[in-house]
Amino acid sequence: MNAFEYAAPTTKEQAVGLLADRWGDAEVLAGGTDLLSLMKDYLPTPKRVVNIKDIKELQGIKYSSATGLRLGALATIEELLSNAAVKKEYPALAQAAEGVSSPQIRNAGTIGGDLCQRPRCWYFRSGLGYFPKDDGGKDLIPTGQNEYHAILGNSGPAYFVHPSSLAPALIALDAKARIFGSAGWREVRVEEFFVTPNNDGDRETVLKSNEILGEIILPPAKGIRSATYEVRQKEALDWPLAAAAVALKMSGNTVQSARVVLGHVAPVPWRSQAAEQALGGKAIDENTASEAGSAAVNGARPLSKNGYKVQLARVAAKRALLQAAQGGA
Amino acid sequence: MPKYEWPEKSKRAVLGRRISKSDSPDKVSGRAKYASDVKRPGQLYAKFLRCPHAHAKVVSIDVSAAERMPGVKAVKICEKKGPGSEILWALDEVVGVVAVDERTAEDALQKIVVKYEKLPHLVNEQDLAGAGDRAKPAAEQVTGDPDKAFQEAEVVIEGDYGIPVITHCCLESHGQVVEWEGDNLTVYPSTQNVSGLVGQFAQPLKIPASNVKIRMDHVGGGFGSKFSPDSWGVESAHLSKQAGGKPVKTFLERDAELFVAGVRPSHFARIKLGAKKDGTVTAWEHHSWSTGGPTGGGMAPLPYVLSVPNSRKKHTAVATNTGPQRAWRAPNHPQACWLTFAALDDMAAKLNMDSLDFYLKNIQLAGERADLYRRELLKAAELIEWKKKWHPRGDPAPGHLKRGLGLGFHTWGGRGHASEARLTINPDGSVSVDIGTQDLGVGTRTVIAMVAAETLGLPVSAIKVNIGRAPDYPVSGGSGGSTTVGGVSAATRRAGQNALEELFAKVAPALSAQPSELEAVGGKVQMRDNPAKNLPWRQATARLGVTPLVVSGKNAAAASAADGKLTDQGVGGVQMADVTVDIETGIVKMNKFVAVQDCGLIINEKTAESQVLGSMIMGVCYSLFEERVMDEVTGRPLNANMEFYKLAGIGDIGDFVVHMWKDDPEQDARGVIGLGEPPVIAPGAAIGNAVANAIGVRVPQAPFTPARVLAALEKKGGLSS
Known part of the structure; x- marks a missing residue:
């Protein structure tokens, strides 16, 4: 890890002032569970690390039935898990947090960090590049070791999957991200927070290098049934192979409207309108859930070694729907 | 010279007890310094x-x-x-x-x-055709008349099986x-x-x-x-x-630890088997290949445990540009066991036989330990309720969760290595044993103390064990090949018996006895035939005057008739797995895993069981998760970390049942046999066969990941929804 300057501002304004005009010069530190391991591998080599953990305004979780849920970007995954309102009103979010299977990461890792973490792609992490290529300039991943890579939105040059555990649930629950920069606050839907990078210097979100993610706002979830289902090979310390979060607005026993979002299948959390449309006006049962699961992976284009993930994503969506129909608010 | 032997079972005060490792409190509290x-x-x-x-x-x-x-x-x-x-x-x-x-x-x-x-470069060897001049075939080995045997066989099967390179993954690099x-x-x-x-x-x-x-x-x-x-x-x-x-x-950093400091060779094989309709296996043929890095990889002992009368064996070593192999717990045996028992299990399925019955039918092929295996198979079957739970290939139960049973068995050597113990009895009665050995966390310190305590008639806590120093302490072999427990226990036993001989000579006059009439039991030196005539240990050792008694005992690596029965080699052991496979996701979950293990005389039942439990955990890891992943184009390692080089956590291992084969006087009489390796051999076979039994189709390559399980199901065109 290269030597760096360390700053620990106590206000968001100071923090933003300490960040740089281009990516790579400064990095934001919160829980540190991702940034430190990246820096140890010399992936980013920032001149300055800005620790935002002391900014009180960005901490905490607040719920009101009238305005909904406000998640400080610095609230930990553990705070999310132990929040009774989250468990009751937003089960998809609570279940997604449960999927972060290491107590250490749950205690240190933050909600903002979960959304801003870098891809777990083993080419990227092994120092082979953000868009790894062979000596002839051809992308390595489509015919390489792509068993954990994208099956959707993978026309290149990005083939990784977005690793966020919480994003699919937040998108299903129609959350908004509030971003703070030198010009003050701006707001985007979490769905639009993520972007597929095209150039080497790009990142995976709409954040600019001198902005910070401040908070996440969820609308009240009255009448919404939601669930997250992750397909993980191991119980312990493992990433999902595929995941799905769903939120259903019910009218009696039938679906009035639905939001279906897949995780770990594309460079961004993948909202499937085809699956959502397949559910409209139907009751959720094994058949309708199965059909929606199949619709969710419409257009999937597996790479050489990840065809199995199409099946896993289909099953994740089906099981999330069945789970939501049985439980939820 | 004393007659070196273990005390009769009925007279053992310490041996065979369940005693916690003496250094556990230090390790748990962090006082232990690595x-x-x-x-x-x-x-x-x-x-x-x-x-x-x-x-x-x-x-x-x-x-x-x-x-x-x-x-x-x-x-x-x-x-x-x-x-x-x-x-x-x-x-x-x-x-x-x-x-x-x-x-x-x-x-x-x-x-x-x-x-x-x-x-x-070449980094991946699974596709032998792509190995070119990196493939170096060895001479074919033929036993009996395989061509004739295959012609006469009533049932013939042929299949491809494999297990990739895995790494040692030492937590302390x-x-x-x-x-x-x-x-x-x-x-x-x-x-x-x-x-x-x-x-x-x-x-x-x-x-x-x-x-x-x-x-x-x-x-x-x-x-x-x-x-x-x-x-x-x-x-x-x-x-x-x-x-x-x-x-x-x-x-070492974690990446070098995983990919440079030791890997286990892969093994792939096309195997052909012939049998009679009644299940008797008559013919074996294989072409195997493996890599352990730049020098290729040797042939695993195929077929494993069972000697098929007619066989043809061919092996090709594939040299790859990958970190070189090192001995990995029972070198080449886990690979051989999985390949052999997968093919045999496929034969049993083809014959529509319960695989337990199939193995019992062929048990004579196991040679000298055939009857022990038979009894161990029956015991394991009882513990896992084989006859109640077994079904032909493909769990007929509705739904996406399918349950299955599988088994494998194994063999290993385990004779004690060359080792010397130096035992000191001080005039104040305190006792120490010095051995230039090491405790790999398996209880070697504790076992040495138990043997000295048993021999001198003292409590275990009275023995101070000094290890881990060279050349300060007498030379003891490296801890490989399951040789440590036999080596250090035999050396300590001899040192103890030698020390008693000298001590008794000093004490005998005070008891008006001959040295040969004395024994050390229960903290006393006493007349064997008249225990009332005794000296408490400290009074006895006071007879040494001012000079401590320092006595050695040696165990030789090779057995000789004069050695007595302190250590021996050759064990069996049977394992059975009960798994559930989610056929929609391909995820395999362990329900129950039974190990029945013989190992001669057991010094410490608790640490012996721990060896088996540790092996079973490692076995679940390499059966379900572990695999070195290299990028073919760049030749670079991709999962040289603990994130994508996957190991089981506590929630992934299921219920373990260990049955130590300790009530068999014939095995007990063989002396001490090492246990570090044998129980890690059969998990791949047991778990792989259980997966096949659950889902109705062979997953031919370990580890049994969702991708491989789903691919096998798709090929079968069956159960998957």
Whole structure:
């Protein structure tokens, strides 16, 4: 890890002032569970690390039935898990947090960090590049070791999957991200927070290098049934192979409207309108859930070694729907 | 000379009891210091620059910028890695740097410029046809008349099976602290071979072996990969010298630990089997191939345990540009066991036979231990409720969760290695045993104390055990091949019996007895036929005057008739797995895993069981999760970390049942036999066969991941929804 300057501002304004005009010069530190391991591998080599953990305004979780849920970007995954309102009103979010299977990461890792973490792609992490290529300039991943890579939105040059555990649930629950920069606050839907990078210097979100993610706002979830289902090979310390979060607005026993979002299948959390449309006006049962699961992976284009993930994503969506129909608010 | 033997079972006070490891409180509390905890005054830190390419020629090396960095104390191009040298695997070390702290050393590595000329590489061997001239076939071996046997066979099956390269994955990585004092070297290593390291450090450093001291209290895993100083150990000693003899600490980073410091060879095979309709196996044929790095990989003992009368065996070693193999717990046996029992299980399925009945039918092929295997199979079957739960291939239950049973069995040697114990009885009654051995966390210290306590008639707590120092303590073998427990227990037993002989000679006059009439039992030295005539231990040892009694006992590596029955070799063992497979996701979950294990006389039932439990955990890991992943195009490792090199957690292992074969007088009479290896052999076979039984189709390659399980189901065109 290269030597760096360390700053620990106590206000968001100071923090933003300490960040740089281009990516790579400064990095934001919160829980540190991702940034430190990246820096140890010399992936980013920032001149300055800005620790935002002391900014009180960005901490905490607040719920009101009238305005909904406000998640400080610095609230930990553990705070999310132990929040009774989250468990009751937003089960998809609570279940997604449960999927972060290491107590250490749950205690240190933050909600903002979960959304801003870098891809777990083993080419990227092994120092082979953000868009790894062979000596002839051809992308390595489509015919390489792509068993954990994208099956959707993978026309290149990005083939990784977005690793966020919480994003699919937040998108299903129609959350908004509030971003703070030198010009003050701006707001985007979490769905639009993520972007597929095209150039080497790009990142995976709409954040600019001198902005910070401040908070996440969820609308009240009255009448919404939601669930997250992750397909993980191991119980312990493992990433999902595929995941799905769903939120259903019910009218009696039938679906009035639905939001279906897949995780770990594309460079961004993948909202499937085809699956959502397949559910409209139907009751959720094994058949309708199965059909929606199949619709969710419409257009999937597996790479050489990840065809199995199409099946896993289909099953994740089906099981999330069945789970939501049985439980939820 | 005493008659060296173990006491009769009815007379054992300590042997066979369940005793917790004496060093567990230290480990749990953090008081135990491993080599990686050592911090010597003025200690420096070494890091190595590693070649990113799988196969390359070193063109030039410029270390000048690193040398100029503040805090850097020494920079050295590694032996045989200068310009013009050939690198054979990615992550091989090229330049070593020593600095005042780890970060400075790491940053200095970034400033070294090495130019390489890339050479053609091969890193993946599963596709033998793609191996070209890297494939080196060995001579075919033929037994009986396989052609005739296959012609006459009523049922013939043929299948492809495989298991990839996995790594040792020691939680304490390889390394040591080295410290010079003039031409004398002290090494604080993490090793399986305390006594053996003396000469291994002396020779390449060109110093007398008598100048080398080894110091180690605990080691955080070795599994067969920690017997030598390793190139980085010797380089560190050179670097330390270059830095003025200051202590230098070197422990491998996780990537090098996983992919350089030891891997287990792969094994792939096309296997053909012939049998009669009644299940009798008559013919075997295989073509196997494997890699263990640049030298290829040897043939596993196929077919495993069962000797098929007519066989043809062909093996091809494939040389790859990957980190070189090291012994991994029971070298080549887990691979052989999985390949053999997968093919046999497929034959049983083809014959529509219950695989338990099929193995019982063929048990005579197991040779001298056939009857033991038969009894162990029946015991394991009882424990896992085989007859109640077994069904033909493909769980007929509705839904996506399918349950299945599978089994495998194994064999291993395990005779005690050459070992010498020095036992001291002090006039105040205190007792110590010195042995230049090591405790790999398996209870070696505790076992030595138990044997000395049993022999001297004392409580275990009365024995002080000193290990982990060389040459201070008598030489004991490296801990490999399951040889330690037999070696140290036989040596300690002999030392104890020898010591008693001398002690009794001093004590006999006080009891008006002959030395031969005495015994040491229950903290007393007493007349065997008249226990009322006795001296408490401390009064007896006071007869030594002012001179401690220091007596040795030796165990020889090879057996001889005069040895008695202190240690022996050759064990069996049977394992059965009960798994559930989610056929929609391909995820395999362990329900229950039964191990029935014989190992001769058991000194400590608790630590013996722990050996089996640890093996079963490792077995679940390599059956379901572990696999080295290399990028074919660049030849670079992709999962040289603990994130994507997957190991089981506590929630992944299911219920374990261990049944030690301890009530069999015939086995007990054989003496002590090592247990470190045998129970790690059969998990792949048991779990792989259970998966096939659950889902109705063979998953031909381990580990049994969702991708492979779903691919097998798709090929079958069946159960998947």
